[in-house]
Amino acid sequence: xxxxxxxxxxxxxxxxxxxxxxxxxxxxxxxxxxxxxxxxxxxxxxxxxxxxxxxxxxxxxxxxxxxxxxxxxxxxxxxxxxxxxxxxxxxxxxxxxxxxxxxxxxxxxxxxxxxxxxxxxxxxxxxxxxxxxxxxxxxxxxxxxxxxxxxxxxxxxxxxxxxxxxxxxxxxxxxxxxxxxxxxxxxxxxxxxxxxxxxxxxxxxxxxxxxxxxxxxxxxxxxxxxxxxxxxxxxxxxxxxxxxxxxxxxxxxxxxxxxxxxxxxxxxxxxxxxxxxxxxxxxxxxxxxxxxxxxxxxxxxxxxxxxxxxxxxxxxxxxxxxxxxxxxxxxxxxxxxxxxxxxxxxxxxxxxxxxxxxxxxxxxxxxxxxxxxx
Amino acid sequence: xxxxxxxxxxxxxxxxxxxxxxxxxxxxxxxxxxxxxxxxxxxxxxxxxxxxxxxxxxxxxxxxxxxxxxxxxxxxxxxxxxxxxxxxxxxxxxxxxxxxxxxxxxxxxxxxxxxxxxxxxxxxxxxxxxxxxxxxxxxxxxxxxxxxxxxxxxxxxxxxxxxxxxxxxxxxxxxxxxxxxxxxxxxxxxxxxxxxxxxxxxxxxxxxxxxxxxxxxxxxxxxxxxxxxxxxxxxxxxxxxxxxxxxxxxxxxxxxxxxxxxxxxxxxxxxxxxxxxxxxxxxxxxxxxxxxxxxxxxxxxxxxxxxxxxxxxxxxxxxxxxxxxxxxxxxxxxxxxxxxxxxxxxxxxxxxxxxxxxxxxxxxxxxxxxxxxxxxxxxxxxxxxxxxxxxxxxxxxxxxxxxxxxxxxxxxxxxxxxxxxxxxxxxxxxxxxxxxxxxxxxxxxxxxxxxxxxxxxxxxxxxxxxxxxxxxxxxxxxxxxx
Numbered sequence: 001x002x003x004x005x006x007x008x009x010x011x012x013x014x015x016x017x018x019x020x021x022x023x024x025x026x027x028x029x030x031x032x033x034x035x036x037x038x039x040x041x042x043x044x045x046x047x048x049x050x051x052x053x054x055x056x057x058x059x060x061x062x063x064x065x066x067x068x069x070x071x072x073x074x075x076x077x078x079x080x081x082x083x084x085x086x087x088x089x090x091x092x093x094x095x096x097x098x099x100x101x102x103x104x105x106x107x108x109x110x111x112x113x114x115x116x117x118x119x120x121x122x123x124x125x126x127x128x129x130x131x132x133x134x135x136x137x138x139x140x141x142x143x144x145x146x147x148x149x150x151x152x153x154x155x156x157x158x159x160x161x162x163x164x165x166x167x168x169x170x171x172x173x174x175x176x177x178x179x180x181x182x183x184x185x186x187x188x189x190x191x192x193x194x195x196x197x198x199x200x201x202x203x204x205x206x207x208x209x210x211x212x213x214x215x216x217x218x219x220x221x222x223x224x225x226x227x228x229x230x231x232x233x234x235x236x237x238x239x240x241x242x243x244x245x246x247x248x249x250x251x252x253x254x255x256x257x258x259x260x261x262x263x264x265x266x267x268x269x270x271x272x273x274x275x276x277x278x279x280x281x282x283x284x285x286x287x288x289x290x291x292x293x294x295x296x297x298x299x300x301x302x303x304x305x306x307x308x309x310x311x312x313x314x315x316x317x318x319x320x321x322x323x324x325x326x327x328x329x330x331x332x333x334x335x336x337x338x339x340x341x342x343x344x345x346x347x348x349x350x351x352x353x354x355x356x357x358x359x360x361x362x363x364x365x366x367x368x369x370x371x372x373x374x
Numbered sequence: 375x376x377x378x379x380x381x382x383x384x385x386x387x388x389x390x391x392x393x394x395x396x397x398x399x400x401x402x403x404x405x406x407x408x409x410x411x412x413x414x415x416x417x418x419x420x421x422x423x424x425x426x427x428x429x430x431x432x433x434x435x436x437x438x439x440x441x442x443x444x445x446x447x448x449x450x451x452x453x454x455x456x457x458x459x460x461x462x463x464x465x466x467x468x469x470x471x472x473x474x475x476x477x478x479x480x481x482x483x484x485x486x487x488x489x490x491x492x493x494x495x496x497x498x499x500x501x502x503x504x505x506x507x508x509x510x511x512x513x514x515x516x517x518x519x520x521x522x523x524x525x526x527x528x529x530x531x532x533x534x535x536x537x538x539x540x541x542x543x544x545x546x547x548x549x550x551x552x553x554x555x556x557x558x559x560x561x562x563x564x565x566x567x568x569x570x571x572x573x574x575x576x577x578x579x580x581x582x583x584x585x586x587x588x589x590x591x592x593x594x595x596x597x598x599x600x601x602x603x604x605x606x607x608x609x610x611x612x613x614x615x616x617x618x619x620x621x622x623x624x625x626x627x628x629x630x631x632x633x634x635x636x637x638x639x640x641x642x643x644x645x646x647x648x649x650x651x652x653x654x655x656x657x658x659x660x661x662x663x664x665x666x667x668x669x670x671x672x673x674x675x676x677x678x679x680x681x682x683x684x685x686x687x688x689x690x691x692x693x694x695x696x697x698x699x700x701x702x703x704x705x706x707x708x709x710x711x712x713x714x715x716x717x718x719x720x721x722x723x724x725x726x727x728x729x730x731x732x733x734x735x736x737x738x739x740x741x742x743x744x745x746x747x748x749x750x751x752x753x754x755x756x757x758x759x760x761x762x763x764x765x766x767x768x769x770x771x772x773x774x775x776x777x778x779x780x781x782x783x784x785x786x787x788x789x790x791x792x793x794x795x796x797x798x799x800x801x802x803x804x805x806x807x808x809x810x811x812x813x814x815x816x817x818x819x820x821x822x823x824x825x826x827x828x829x830x831x832x833x834x835x836x837x838x839x840x841x842x843x844x845x846x847x848x849x850x851x852x853x854x855x856x
Contacts, residue, residue: 006642
C-alpha cells in the first residue's frame with residue numbers, strides 16, 4: 001500500500017482552494033460589473049466592495065488612489081501584487097498541479113495548463129470591458145471542466161478528499177464574504193429607490209450563481225431575510241454555507257486523524273444552525289466569526305496533515321519586485337487575506353483577530369516563503 | 375513506394391539493418407519488406423500515429439531553456455523504424471555486461487575496504503584519491519551483497535567492422551529506462567502487425583525486476599520503498615514518476631523525508647511518520663545529505679548518510695559508487711575483470727589513452743585531430759573534444775587543458791558508429807546510434823532485453839543525447855529459433 005505524503009496532500013488541498021478562488025473571483029467581477037451598469041450614475045457607488053470581499057483592501061490602498069472600475073478590476077484580475085488576484089490564483093493552481101503529476105489524471109493537468117494559458121493570454125493588459133466580460137465568463141467553464149474531469153476519472157483517494165476539502169473550505173469562505181459585503185449598508189440609499197430596491201441582494205445571489213435556484217426554492221420576492229436564510233442554511237444549494245460545511249465534514253470523515261478538524265467544523269455547523277439575526281451589524285459580526293472559524297479550521301488541517309511538509313523543493317521564482325505581500329510561489333501557504341475585521345479586538349477570551357488572520361505585514365505566506373527558501 | 379532499400383546508402387559504415395549490398399541483415403527481412411510495402415500516405419499515417427501516442431501517453435522529457443526561463447517539457451522524439459539485434463548476439467552482450475558490472479562492484483567494494491587492488495599494483499591509488507567521485511565518507515560501509523551500483527546503464531556502440539564496444543558505464547544515476555519501456559508501447563500501437571511476424575522479447579518486466587532488486591536490499595519482509603527525485607524541474611522527472619508508479623513505490627522529494635534521532639529514515643504522511651527501508655535515489659551524491667556533502671543542498675535529507683552507515687536504510691545506488699564511473703578508471707575495466715573474476719572480458723573496451731601517462735599523453739597531443747578526448751567525470755556528452763570535427767583553435771585550447779590537468783582526460787579513436795535506417799521526410803536515411811542497456815544487481819543480476827537505442831537525428835552527427843537533438847528507437851531482441 002502506498003501512503004499519502006503530507007506534501008502532495010497539501011498541494012491537492014491548495015489546488016482545490018485556488019481553483020475555487022479563481023472561479024469565485026471571475027464570477028464576482030463579471031456579475032458586479034453587469035450590475036453596476038444598471039445603476040443610476042448619480043449614485044455614489046464604487047467598486048470598493050469587491051476589494052473588501054477579497055480581504056486585501058490594505059494592499060489595494062497601498063497601490064491605488066481610488067476604487068475606480070479600472071483600478072479595482074485590474075487589482076482583482078491581473079495585478080501580481082494582489083495575492084488573491086485571479087491570475088495569481090490560477091498560476092498557483094498550475095504550480096501545484098505540476099507537482100501532482102502521477103496523482104492527478106494527466107488530462108486534468110493539461111486542462112489546468114490550458115486554463116493558465118487562456119487566462120494569461122485573454123486577461124492581460126490592456127483589458128477592455130468587452131474582452132474582460134467575455135473572458136471572465138469563460139473562467140468557470142475551465143474550472144468546472146477540470147473538477148468534472150477529476151471527479152469522474154481520478155481515484156477518489158486521500159488526495160481527492162484533500163482537493164474537495166480545499167474546494168469547500170474556500171467556497172464557505174467566499175460565500176460568507178460575499179454575504180458580508182451584501183449586508184453592508186453602502187446601498188442603503190439605493191434600496192429605497194424603485195426600481196433598485198432588491199438590487200443589493202440580487203447581486204449577491206447572482207455572484208453565487210444562485211438566483212435561479214432562489215426562485216425555484218424560495219418562491220418569495222428577494223428580501224434580506226429570505227436571501228440570508230437561503231444562502232446560509234439551504235441544504236440543497238451547493239454554494240450555501242451549510243452545504244459547504246456539510247461537504248467539508250464529509251471530506252474530513254474519509255481521512256485519518258480527523259478528530260480536531262471535525263470538532264471544529266461541527267462546532268461551526270451548530271453555530272450556523274442557531275443563526276437567528278436580523279441587524280446588519282450583528283450579521284456582519286457573525287460572518288466575521290465564521291471567517292475566523294474557517295481560518296482556524298484551515299490551520300487545524302495544516303497542523304494535523306501538512307505540518308511537516310512546509311519545506312519543499314525550490315520552485316521557479318515569480319518575479320514580483322517590491323512586493324511584500326506576494327504569495328509564496330510554492331503555494332503551500334494561504335495567500336494573504338484578511339477581513340475588514342482584521343485588527344479589531346474581539347471581546348471575551350478570543351485571541352485578537354489580527355493574530356489569527358494575519359494582515360499583510362505578518363502574512364503566513366511571507367513566513368512560508370522564508371522557510372521554503374532555506 | 376517511398377522506401378527503396380536499393381538507394382539506401384551505407385557506404386563505409388555498419389548498418390544495423392542493411393548490408394553494403396543493400397540486402398536486409400539476418401532477421402531484418404520481414405521488417406524491411408513491410409516498410410518498403412508502405413505507401414507515402416501509410417508511412418505518414420504511422421508516423422502521425424506514433425506522435426499521437428506519445429502525446430496522449432504524456433511521454434516527455436525536460437529541456438532547460440536557459441537562464442531565468444526555467445525548463446519546458448518536450449514530447450519524446452521517436453523514430454518508428456525499430457532497431458534489431460539477434461537473441462544469440464544479445465546473450466553474449468548480456469553476459470559481458472553482467473561480468474563488467476560484477477567486476478566494477480567488486481572494485482568499488484574493495485576501494486572502500488581493503489584496497490587490495492592497489493596493493494596488488496593493478497592501478498595506482500592516486501587515481502582514486504584524486505577522483506571527483508571518491509567519497510572517503512563511505513569507507514568501511516558494507517552494503518548488502520557487496521553491491522554498490524544496483525542500477526547501471528552501460529553505453530554500447532558498434533564500429534564499422536561490426537564489433538560491439540562498451541563506451542562507458544554509467545554507475546551513478548543512469549536514466550532512460552522508462553523511454554525504453556514507452557518506446558515499446560508506442561511501437562505496439564503503430565506497427566501491431568510486425569509483432570505477429572516476429573518473436574520479440576518483451577521488456578516490460580523491468581519495473582518488477584527493479585522492485586525485486588530493491589526489495590532484496592532490505593531484510594524487512596515487505597520493505598517500504600521510495601523513489602527520491604530532485605523534483606519536477608529535473609530532466610528525468612518523467613522517469614522518476616513513471617518508475618515509482620510502475621513499482622507501486624512512493625515518489626518523494628528530500629523534504630518528504632526526515633532522519634529521526636534513532637537514525638531511521640521516515641517520510642511525512644497524513645497519518646504521521648512512516649519508516650522507509652529502501653531509497654532508490656535519483657539525485658547525485660553531493661546533494662544527498664547536507665550534513666555530509668553540499669551544505670546548501672535542499673534536495674537531500676539531513677542525516678541520510680548517518681542512517682545509511684548505520685544500516686538502517688538501503689540506498690540504491692550506494693553513495694560513492696561513482697568512483698568507478700570515471701572515464702580514466704574505465705580504461706582499467708578489462709584488468710579489473712581479470713583481477714577480480716579471473717575471467718577474460720567478454721565485451722571489449724574502446725581502445726583508450728590515459729593522458730596522465732606521459733607516452734600516451736604525447737600520442738594524444740600529437741593526434742588530437744584523429745581522437746575524441748573526454749573528461750573523466752562528465753556525462754551527457756559535455757566537455758568533450760571531437761578532434762576531427764574541431765577547429766585548430768579549439769584543439770589548441772583543449773591541448774592546454776589536457777596539460778593543465780592530465781588526470782582529468784582520456785582519449786579514444788573516433789569510432790564510426792553504426793547506423794540504422796531512420797525516417798527523415800518520408801524516406802529512410804542512415805543515422806548513427808548507440809544502445810544503453812540497464813543492468814540490475816542485488817541478490818542477483820538482471821539485464822534488460824535490449825535497452826534504449828538513441829539516435830542522432832542530424833545527418834552525420836554522432837551526438838545522441840536527447841538534450842542535444844537526439845531521438846530514439848524501439849530496440850528488438852529477436853529470436854529466430856523459437
